[in-house]
Amino acid sequence: MFTGLVEALGEVRDIAADGPGSRLTIAQPHLASASKLGDSVAINGVCLTVVAAGDETFAFQAGPETLRRTNLGELTVGGRVNLERALAVGDRLGGHIVQGHVDGVGTIARRERQGDWEVIWFACPAELNRYLVSKGSITVDGVSLTVVDVTAEAFSVALIPHTLAATTLGFKTPAATVNLETDLIAKHLVRYLDGLDWARVRGQ
Numbered sequence: 785m786f787t788g789l790v791e792a793l794g795e796v797r798d799i800a801a802d803g804p805g806s807r808l809t810i811a812q813p814h815l816a817s818a819s820k821l822g823d824s825v826a827i828n829g830v831c832l833t834v835v836a837a838g839d840e841t842f843a844f845q846a847g848p849e850t851l852r853r854t855n856l857g858e859l860t861v862g863g864r865v866n867l868e869r870a871l872a873v874g875d876r877l878g879g880h881i882v883q884g885h886v887d888g889v890g891t892i893a894r895r896e897r898q899g900d901w902e903v904i905w906f907a908c909p910a911e912l913n914r915y916l917v918s919k920g921s922i923t924v925d926g927v928s929l930t931v932v933d934v935t936a937e938a939f940s941v942a943l944i945p946h947t948l949a950a951t952t953l954g955f956k957t958p959a960a961t962v963n964l965e966t967d968l969i970a971k972h973l974v975r976y977l978d979g980l981d982w983a984r985v986r987g988q
Contacts, residue, residue: 786826788879788921788928790866790951791815794827796859797841805847807835808859815867816842824870824884828952829926829963830854831870831884854886855925855961866926866951879928880921886963887971888912890924892956893938900945904953907938908964914974915966923965927951 794812801807810816810827819825819842823834832844851857859865871877890908906924908916916922916934922941923929929941948954956962 785871786831786868786879786882786884786926787871787875787877788829788868788882788923788926790868790927792867793864793950793952794867796861796863796865799859799861802845805845806851806857807843807845808832808856809841809843810865810867811841812867813840815869816840819869826866826868826870826882826884826926828855828865829882829884829923829965830856830886853889854963855889858961864952864955868926880923881968882923882926882928882965883968884926885965887915887966888964889961890964892958892960892962894958898942902943902948903932903940904943905938905940906962906964910937912964912966913937913939915970917970920970921967923963925952925956925962927953 792812792815794810797811798809799806816837817839819834819837821834824831825834834842835845836843846856888909890906893905893907896903916931916939918931918934920931922931932940932942943953
């Protein structure tokens with residue numbers, strides 16, 4: 785489990801074929817040196833397991849399903865990624881409950897500068913829109929954000945200067961892909977409501 789509060793930006797040092805998947809080596813000295821085998825780390829919002837760790841870098845295996853359903857398959861050596869270690873018992877939940885299970889991939893539709901702030905619109909799969917509400921939570925590339933507006937095909941968020949400086953959302957350009965994870969509570973609530981026999985509920 786994660787909170788969507790990015791701890792650091794990491795640099796992709798190596799991408800190697802690993803069976804049907806890939807082995808990703810990420811450089812981030814502070815997090816790598818504090819990690820051990822089996823730890824969970826969210827990379828652009830995707831929960832992966834540490835399979836090797838050193839003083840400067842740590843490595844992860846991404847299976848073919850993960851590469852297909854997220855933007856990790858688009859990573860290139862030298863690119864930067866958002867990193868967050870799993871939530872420890874007793875830690876403050878500063879963002880919202882994030883599983884690291886990506887629901888779909890969206891794209892940056894447009895960016896609107898507002899002084900030091902920025903509003904970003906993301907196009908997203910239509911099936912995810914049913915889980916989005918204004919002032920609700922959304923995870924974009926592992927970043928916990930508050931939804932501003934929702935349309936039939938897109939949603940917007942407002943980014944403060946810190947988020948722009950400390951995450952990949954500060955430098956990604958229009959048409960770039962992002963991993964989306966919708967709110968866990970919203971997904972369970974919609975699933976429950978979809979399964980109700982409404983005629984019976986109304987007493988008909």
